[in-house]
Amino acid sequence: MAKVLRNGRFLRPSGHNPKDAQFSDCLVLEEASGNILHVGSDSDGAVQSAISSGAQVLDMENRVIIPGFIDSHMHLLLTGETLNKLDISGCDTLEEIRTAIRTYAKEHPDLDRISCCNWFQTSTNGEAFASQLDDLDPRPIYISAYDMHSRWCNTAALNELQVADLEDPPGGTIHRDGTGKPSGLLSESAALTIVDPFLSKQLSLTQKMDFIDDAIKAYIASGYTGLIDMAMDEVTWGIILDYRKRCGGRLPVWLATHWFVLPQKTPEENLALVDKAIEMKKQYNETTSPDCRITGIKVMCDGVVDACTASLMEPYSHNGGNEPAVWTVEELVPILKKADDAGLQIAIHAIGDAAIRVAIDSLERVGNPAGRHRIEHLETCSPDDVARLGKLGITASVQPVHSDPSILQAWPKLLGPKRCEHVFPYNGFAEHGATVAIGTDAPTASHLVFPNLYTATTRRSGRKPELEKQTAPKFALSLAAAMAAATQGAAYSCFADSRVGRLEEGKVANLAVIDMVWDPTKLLEAKVVETWYQGRKIFG
Numbered sequence: 001m002a003k004v005l006r007n008g009r010f011l012r013p014s015g016h017n018p019k020d021a022q023f024s025d026c027l028v029l030e031e032a033s034g035n036i037l038h039v040g041s042d043s044d045g046a047v048q049s050a051i052s053s054g055a056q057v058l059d060m061e062n063r064v065i066i067p068g069f070i071d072s073h074m075h076l077l078l079t080g081e082t083l084n085k086l087d088i089s090g091c092d093t094l095e096e097i098r099t100a101i102r103t104y105a106k107e108h109p110d111l112d113r114i115s116c117c118n119w120f121q122t123s124t125n126g127e128a129f130a131s132q133l134d135d136l137d138p139r140p141i142y143i144s145a146y147d148m149h150s151r152w153c154n155t156a157a158l159n160e161l162q163v164a165d166l167e168d169p170p171g172g173t174i175h176r177d178g179t180g181k182p183s184g185l186l187s188e189s190a191a192l193t194i195v196d197p198f199l200s201k202q203l204s205l206t207q208k209m210d211f212i213d214d215a216i217k218a219y220i221a222s223g224y225t226g227l228i229d230m231a232m233d234e235v236t237w238g239i240i241l242d243y244r245k246r247c248g249g250r251l252p253v254w255l256a257t258h259w260f261v262l263p264q265k266t267p268e269e270n271l272a273l274v275d276k277a278i279e280m281k282k283q284y285n286e287t288t289s290p291d292c293r294i295t296g297i298k299v300m301c302d303g304v305v306d307a308c309t310a311s312l313m314e315p316y317s318h319n320g321g322n323e324p325a326v327w328t329v330e331e332l333v334p335i336l337k338k339a340d341d342a343g344l345q346i347a348i349h350a351i352g353d354a355a356i357r358v359a360i361d362s363l364e365r366v367g368n369p370a371g372r373h374r375i376e377h378l379e380t381c382s383p384d385d386v387a388r389l390g391k392l393g394i395t396a397s398v399q400p401v402h403s404d405p406s407i408l409q410a411w412p413k414l415l416g417p418k419r420c421e422h423v424f425p426y427n428g429f430a431e432h433g434a435t436v437a438i439g440t441d442a443p444t445a446s447h448l449v450f451p452n453l454y455t456a457t458t459r460r461s462g463r464k465p466e467l468e469k470q471t472a473p474k475f476a477l478s479l480a481a482a483m484a485a486a487t488q489g490a491a492y493s494c495f496a497d498s499r500v501g502r503l504e505e506g507k508v509a510n511l512a513v514i515d516m517v518w519d520p521t522k523l524l525e526a527k528v529v530e531t532w533y534q535g536r537k538i539f540g
């Protein structure tokens with residue numbers, strides 16, 4: 001049976017980097033296949049014949065209807081975990097953090113550990129010592145930085161992690177005091193390979209599946225119908241598959257993932273991780289498992305600006321320090337080539353302009369623009385490199401919420417004012433022909449779609465809307481371009497564009513129904529009122 005959705009404003013597919021959006025007022029879908037049969041106007045023959053054959057007709061009340069949002073870069077399990085942690089993003093000082101933790105600890109006597117998230121290093125002037133937390137509660141306390149690149153621990157946590165005698169893992173630091181004792185902070189791969197696996201072991205499978213369920217429900221309520229997980233490993237993949245079983249064999253929304261290739265001790269071990277990804281993709285791909293598949297690999301090329309671990313061409317302005325990229329082009333190319341030869345997509349985390357150059361040079365050497373390889377974040381791309389992405393067929397995978405001016409307070413000091421004029425150059429990538437795909441990088445930022453689109457289009461803060469500051473405003477995307485990047489661009493970024501991402505005949509009827517004014521400055525007031533997946537309403 002068909003359904004006719006009329007009196008809506010259905011977003012039409014757009015060309016590259018559109019300045020304006022176009023809408024149709026009517027959509028016909030087929031329930032059995034879950035596909036769109038027609039998009040057009042009420043008077044079209046296809047609409048009239050659907051109605052005369054008894055199709056149900058729904059009044060969409062003049063709402064904006066777009067293809068279901070796709071988060072181009074997110075972390076599913078961690079997002080679910082974070083939804084269950086104490087969020088300290090509202091704390092501006094150490095004292096506020098301490099008060100929040102003390103209150104939360106009192107209210108949660110049943111927890112074995114106190115877990116907090118969204119710590120802004122600037123709120124504690126970059127300091128993170130166990131001693132600042134030790135008197136708050138005897139239980140282990142773990143605080144994740146908002147960028148997820150560091151964990152701040154109290155002494156009870158350091159003790160249970162047993163890090164005192166551990167060496168720093170490659171690409172990570174267990175910060176220590178003058179006597180060599182761990183002082184409370186674990187950064188980069190020390191956070192990822194020591195703290196996270198330890199904490200993960202403390203949770204039951206049911207708890208982890210519940211986290212995934214919490215994350216997916218939150219996404220659906222925000223209008224998303226597709227997710228791209230950017231750091232998959234065997235353990236997490238196993239949990240997702242178990243969760244899928246619990247859901248009756250199909251995920252509630254589709255998921256594509258990139259297998260995480262963390263730097264190993266030898267080139268052979270790195271290549272072995274790529275082999276693993278290739279093997280996983282053979283099993284879980286578009287044909288065998290379209291709702292839950294491996295699409296490529298993910299490699300890290302540097303860290304983040306706020307922790308001064310992003311790799312820059314010119315040193316950091318405040319202290320003259322710098323960090324080399326994780327890989328040289330020579331080291332990286334064999335890894336990428338192996339993945340590309342096997343038909344895997346490549347996603348490279350690169351934030352500093354030097355790391356971005358390594359990423360682009362490496363993908364240029366791989367030389368396969370049709371592979372839809374992508375660079376993640378691209379925060380401080382050098383003006384000379386902006387035009388190269390489009391030419392090389394590289395997708396610009398960006399998270400506008402990371403360009404929110406309220407979280408970039410330290411940047412003028414760290415990078416100097418001149419470099420700050422050329423950060424997050426989204427419109428530059430688009431104007432030079434690159435496909436832009438928008439994501440949130442949840443849980444490093446909220447998964448919510450409208451603060452993300454608001455900052456993409458106004459370059460102002462969605463967290464603190466009263467702040468008038470803009471981040472390099474010349475690089476703002478039009479609202480039409482931002483919406484396209486969050487739907488059709490995101491679908492393109494993982495080879496899902498033949499099925500989803502556009503409202504047109506033959507595509508799957510995944511829809512977000514939005515109560516909104518089509519105006520960038522009004523985006524923070526927009527609300528998702530319904531989400532449809534495969535022709536059925538799953539939210540609202």
Ligand SMILES: [Zn+2]
Pocket residue numbers: 073074075230441
């Ligand atoms: Zn990420």
